[in-house]
Amino acid sequence: MEAFLVSTGVVALGEIGDKTQLLALVLAARFQKPLPIILGILVATLANHALAGFLGNLFRSFVPTEVLTWLVALSFFAVAIWALRPDTLDDDEPPPATRWGVFGVTVVAFFLAEMGDKTQVATVVLAARFPSLAAVVLGTTLGMLLANVPVVLVGKAASAKIPFKAVRIAAALLFAALGVYALVAQGLPGA
Numbered sequence: 001m002e003a004f005l006v007s008t009g010v011v012a013l014g015e016i017g018d019k020t021q022l023l024a025l026v027l028a029a030r031f032q033k034p035l036p037i038i039l040g041i042l043v044a045t046l047a048n049h050a051l052a053g054f055l056g057n058l059f060r061s062f063v064p065t066e067v068l069t070w071l072v073a074l075s076f077f078a079v080a081i082w083a084l085r086p087d088t089l090d091d092d093e094p095p096p097a098t099r100w101g102v103f104g105v106t107v108v109a110f111f112l113a114e115m116g117d118k119t120q121v122a123t124v125v126l127a128a129r130f131p132s133l134a135a136v137v138l139g140t141t142l143g144m145l146l147a148n149v150p151v152v153l154v155g156k157a158a159s160a161k162i163p164f165k166a167v168r169i170a171a172a173l174l175f176a177a178l179g180v181y182a183l184v185a186q187g188l189p190g191a
Contacts, residue, residue, distance in 0.1 A: 003130035006178070007139025008146070010126065011119045013174055015147035020113045024148040028155045031102045037152050040146070045144040046137070048114040049056025049123045053137045056127025063128075073179040074123040075138070078176035119144065122175070 015021055027037050063071065101109070114120045123140045130136055 001135070003126070003132045003135035004139040004142075006130070007123070007126050007136045008143040010122055010174060010178065011140040011143025012146040013170060014119050014122055015141075015144055018117065018119065018147075019070075019150055020110060020117060020119070020144075022152055023109055023113050024151045025155065027102070028107055028152045031105075032155075033102045034145070034152050036101065036103035037106050039147055040103045040154070041110050041148050042141070042145060044107045044110035044114065045141045048111050048120060049137050049140045049144075051121035052120045052142070053133050056124040056129075056136070057133045059124070060128045060131075069183065071128070073183045075128075075179075077176060077179040080172040080179065084172045086170065092147035 024037065024041065028034065031037065119140065123136065126140065127133055127136045
């Protein structure tokens with residue numbers, strides 16, 4: 001349960017102000033069809049985070065525990081610093097309408113936008129930290145939905161009211177705390 005709750009919270013908070021949240025806003029404003037956008041986000045996130053989680057689990061099985069603890073902690077610290085940087089999305093290039101429809105455009109756009117994104121990196125790190133791949137993937141996917149569904153439903157009106165800078169600072173503090181926790185929970189390896 002810890003893996004699920006931590007994964008949900010980390011991604012929900014880390015996603016606020018992220019480029020994929022901005023993408024959700026652009027898709028919602030452009031297509032004004034919330035259900036296929038939300039379903040597209042769900043499918044893309046499950047696929048992307050399952051891949052990231054698999055890599056994190058695989059990494060955990062090959063790296064010695066002491067080294068893994070330090071790598072996980074350092075990764076959380078790096079994501080904390082990354083969370084402080086605001087993301088942008090090029091508004092001049094809205095997603096093109098295709099024969100795939102709103103759902104298809106959303107799946108492809110979200111899957112590609114998540115590649116190398118801080119929430120994907122966080123998913124790899126969480127899967128390396130926690131043994132339950134399913135709990136991590138379901139948690140990170142729920143976190144993604146918690147951050148993006150309201151944006152899709154409310155659209156542009158909500159974006160003006162969210163204090164993105166404060167949220168980025170809170171996310172950075174959460175990632176840094178997770179880095180400290182990773183070290184403390186393992187008894188500060190190497191010390």
